[in-house]
Amino acid sequence: MLAIDMYDVWKTYRNGTQALKGLNLQVEGGEIFSLLGPNGAGKTTTVKIMSCILKPDKGKIKILDKEIPRNCGEILREVGTMPQEFQGFSDLTVRENIEYFASLYDKDINIDELIDMFELRKYEYKKLRELSGGFKRRVGLASAISGQPKILFLDEPTVGLDPKARRSLWEIIKKLRDKGITIFLTTHYLDEAEKLSDTVVVIYDGKVVRRGKPGEIIDEFKKETLEEAYLELMKNLEGESDG
Known part of the structure; x- marks a missing residue:
């Protein structure tokens, strides 16, 4: 299809x-x-x-x-989208960013599963602005697929x-x-x-x-x-x- x-x-x-x-x-x-x-x-x-x-x-x-x-x-x-200029919310933690984007969808979403999928567990309580560019992109991808x-x-x-x-x-x-x-x-x-x-x-x-x-x-x-x-x-x- x-x-x-x-x-x-x-x-x-x-x-x-x-x-x-x-x-x-x-x-x-x-x-x-x-x-x-x-x-x-x-x-x-x-x-x-x-x-x-x-x-x-x-x-x-x-x-x-x-x-x-x-x-x-x-x-x-x-559909999910990760724009080139993805910034997220710099003063929120990784977990809080993903939770926010997941909350926009009326779906049963497992945040811990997303955090593990993108190998973000040791960063989950760090603020987004503290991450490297590569890990910010991981958060962007996790957020983009949070609506399944x-x-x-x-x-x-x-x-x-x-x-x-x-x-x-x-x-x-x-x-x-x-x-x-x-x-x-x-x-x-x-x-x-x-x-x-x-x-x-x-x-x-x-x-x-x-x-x-x-x-x-x-x-x-x-x-x-x-x-x-x-x-x-x-x-x-x-x-x-x-x-």
């Missing part, structure tokens, strides 16, 4: 900027899906529409077989983290996928997309320009890594637009 199905979605902002130009996007349930593209390609707009923050100008969108914008109330009870979502939206989840903290977070994200949660990821780290993703989609100028498994895109461009293949694709697209 498709977790996300977007067909011919368009969005123009009041200043005239056309962010999406007939975007088609399908995400299978239970996969890690990475959305890639340069700044201004439409990634943030896409996530905001799927999260019921923005309304599209036209197009058909279904999240868990429920329509946007008509069923946004139901959809928001089934079926889909998790992660916007640049490891930005600013050191390599060890990034790899640690990758393992957590994989475990969430293994629990059946669909992960929708935006990232500028191409190694992250290559290591984590079941499916990669590249958007450019508001439209999908490539879709496939990381290895398929690497093979298409006869490169060694997804980053090299992506850079070659961008070079080709920029050449076409210049011409």
Whole structure:
């Protein structure tokens, strides 16, 4: 079953900027899906529409077989989001932060289970501002899944983290996928997309320009890594637009 199905979605902002130009996007349930593209390609707009923050100008969108914008109330009870700028409540403890976000949902949530899942037990009574960036991200993820979502939206989840903290977070994200949660990821780290993703989609100028498994895109461009293949694709697209 498709977790996300977007067909011919368009969005123009009041200043005239056309962010999406007939975007088609399908995400299978239970996969890690990475959305890639340069700044201004439409990634943030896409996530905001799927999260019921923005309304599209036209197009058909279904999240868990429920329509946007008509069923946004139901959809928001089934998705979790960790924004790039997750801050939480700096003067609350780790436990208090997770408890607060869990309280927003009418569900029976085991806070201790979340704390153990993200290896936060020895930090649970520390204030959030006392944690490193990597552990703040763990609290953000724990908070995002505290409502037991079926889909998790992660916007640049490891930005600013050191390599060890990034790899640690990758393992957590994989475990969430293994629990059946669909992960929708935006990232500028191409190694992250290559290591984590079941499916990669590249958007450019508001439209999908490539879709496939990381290895398929690497093979298409006869490169060694997804980053090299992506850079070659961008070079080709920029050449076409210049011409």
